Amino acid sequence: MAHNTKKIIASLSRLLEQRSLLRIRTGTQRILSEVGDSTHGKLHGKKANTGGIDETVKADYLRGELDQILRARTPERALYYLRRLIRALSEIKTGRINDLNLHRWKDYPDILTDSLWIAERRDTSGVHNGGYWGNFIPQIPNQLLRRYTKSGEWVLDAFLGSGTTLIECKRLGRNGVGIELLHNVAASSGKIIRGEKNPYSVRTEIIPGDSSRLDFASALRKRNIPSVQFLMMHPPYWDIIRFSKKKRDLSNAKSLDEFLKLFGEIVDATYPVLDSGRYFALVIGDKYSASSWIPLGFYAMQEVLKRGYSLKSIIVKNFDETKGKRNRKELWRYRALVGGFYIFKHEYIFLFKKK
Numbered sequence: 498m499a500h501n502t503k504k505i506i507a508s509l510s511r512l513l514e515q516r517s518l519l520r521i522r523t524g525t526q527r528i529l530s531e532v533g534d535s536t537h538g539k540l541h542g543k544k545a546n547t548g549g550i551d552e553t554v555k556a557d558y559l560r561g562e563l564d565q566i567l568r569a570r571t572p573e574r575a576l577y578y579l580r581r582l583i584r585a586l587s588e589i590k591t592g593r594i595n596d597l598n599l600h601r602w603k604d605y606p607d608i609l610t611d612s613l614w615i616a617e618r619r620d621t622s623g624v625h626n627g628g629y630w631g632n633f634i635p636q637i638p639n640q641l642l643r644r645y646t647k648s649g650e651w652v653l654d655a656f657l658g659s660g661t662t663l664i665e666c667k668r669l670g671r672n673g674v675g676i677e678l679l680h681n682v683a684a685s686s687g688k689i690i691r692g693e694k695n696p697y698s699v700r701t702e703i704i705p706g707d708s709s710r711l712d713f714a715s716a717l718r719k720r721n722i723p724s725v726q727f728l729m730m731h732p733p734y735w736d737i738i739r740f741s742k743k744k745r746d747l748s749n750a751k752s753l754d755e756f757l758k759l760f761g762e763i764v765d766a767t768y769p770v771l772d773s774g775r776y777f778a779l780v781i782g783d784k785y786s787a788s789s790w791i792p793l794g795f796y797a798m799q800e801v802l803k804r805g806y807s808l809k810s811i812i813v814k815n816f817d818e819t820k821g822k823r824n825r826k827e828l829w830r831y832r833a834l835v836g837g838f839y840i841f842k843h844e845y846i847f848l849f850k851k852k
Contacts, residue, residue, distance in 0.1 A: 502554055502586060505531070509583050518572040521579070529563045532556055554586060558604045594726075594775065596647050609640055614814040614846070624664060624692045633731050633780055637814065637846065638665040642727065645776040646671050648697070650726040655708040655767055660686035662729050663701045670697035674722060679741055680705045707745050709762040713770045724770050728777040732760060735793055737784050753791065761800045768804060771851050777806060782844035788836065794845040806849035813843050 505528060512524045533556075562582045569575035585600040592599060597608070619625070619634040638661060646652060648670040654662040657675030659682075666673030667690070677683035683705040690701055702720050704711070717723070733740060733748035735756045740748045750756035771777060779801060781794045802808060833840050 505559070506583060506586050509579055509586075512579055513576060513583075516572055518569070518575060521569075521572060521575045522567055525563055525566045525575075525579075529560065529567070532559045532563065554601075555604060558601065561603065591647075594645050594647065595643065597643070608643060612810060612812050614640075614812055616815065623668070623694070624689050625661065626659075626689075633661060634816075635661050635665055637778075637780060638662045638729060639669070641729070641776075641778050641846075641848075642666065642669050642671055645778075646727045649699070651722055651724070652727045652729060653713075653725040653767065653770065654729045654731075655763055656731050656733075657683065657686055657703060658731065660690040660703075662731075663690050663703075664693045667693045667695050667697075667699060667701060670699055671727075672700045672722075674702040674704065674717070674720070674725070676704050676706055676708045676711060678705075678707055678743065678746060682740075709745060709759055709766060711766060713766055717770055724772050726772055726775050728767055728771045728775075729780075730763070730767075730778070731780040732763075732797070734782045734784055735791075737782075753793075753796065756793075757796055757800055760797055761803070764801055764804050768851070773851050775851055776809070777801070777849040777851065779847040779849070780844065781847070782841065785838070788838075790838070794847070798845075798847045801847065801849055805852055807852055808847065809850050810846075810848040812846035812848065814846060815843050 508524065508528050508531075512521055515521050515524065559582075562578070562585070566575050566578045566582070569578060581600075585598075588600055590599045591597060597605060614636075616634055616636050620636055620639070625635050642652060642665055646669075650671055652662065652666050652671050652673045654673065654675040657663070657677035660675060663673040663675050663686075665671075675683075675686070677686065683703050687703050690703070702722070704716055706716070717725070733746070735750060735753070736748050738748060740746055743749065745759065747756055747759050750759060767777075779797060781797050783793045784791050798808070798811075829840050
């Protein structure tokens with residue numbers, strides 16, 4: 498632990514001996530002044546291998562906690578806040594399924610806990626790009642992996658696509674394996690994923706194949722992967738975008754029932770390799786057909802629930818542009834006014850837990 502954080506902990510600990518609110522406030526103000534002099538914005542303390550989660554102590558976090566002590570109206574409440582801050586600075590408490598330091602939960606303001614996600618723009622840093630039809634924004638796997646996985650665990654994406662999930666795995670220190678039906682897409686995505694830096698020396702495996710027919714347990718064993726701790730699926734939204742001419746491609750399903758049957762087979766195939774008590778995220782949207790709204794997302798949700806998962810959350814995520822609607826906003830607005838419908842501006846993230 499660096500000297501400056503040790504010094505602050507020692508100063509806070511000395512204040513625990515005080516019973517006068519005025520003296521506690523005076524000492525706290527002195528410490529707050531020291532924090533205010535920090536030029537780096539962080540005071541370095543314990544740094545765990547948390548796969549992209551910064552365990553250094555942010556000066557803004559400290560200022561907020563010290564300010565709360567100053568606002569306390571009784572010495573008992575001030576001492577309570579002091580003890581809590583000392584524990585937060587000197588201990589790391591993580592949950593069973595993530596690396597977040599729960600003693601410093603206020604230190605993660607960028608991690609979303611509400612069910613409405615609004616992203617102004619997609620993350621295009623590193624090798625991320627929006628050139629592939631039907632890919633999702635990197636912020637989705639980034640949020641989910643930080644909440645529901647630990648460093649070094651395995652993440653399975655049953656619809657690899659352009660590799661967004663595996664890119665985020667490399668960035669966050671998670672091992673990732675992706676399945677892709679189209680061999681040319683798998684090869685192209687592999688090149689992109691390999692271009693992302695690998696600061697945590699994790700593995701990323703790409704398996705060309707049909708997720709509805711793949712023996713996942715066997716395929717993973719061949720790669721020395723006994724099981725996975727998080728499952729991600731971002732399937733085609735039925736036939737909104739046709740990705741290939743392959744019969745087993747969900748985007749070529751001839752009916753809603755056929756789409757749901759194929760999707761259900763993939764849920765069945767992946768179920769055995771996900772550890773019990775761990776999470777499965779399904780990212781999917783709805784569609785129009787014959788001038789009627791088809792609640793595809795909720796139909797798919799029901800297919801998952803039939804297979805023994807419990808539903809933990811339904812997240813609604815906005816999207817302002819798709820390739821099909823880009824630069825055609827006025828036309829779509831006109832169509833909506835004429836046709837009596839509303840334009841799709843959202844998709845769902847269904848979060849399930851394996852019992």
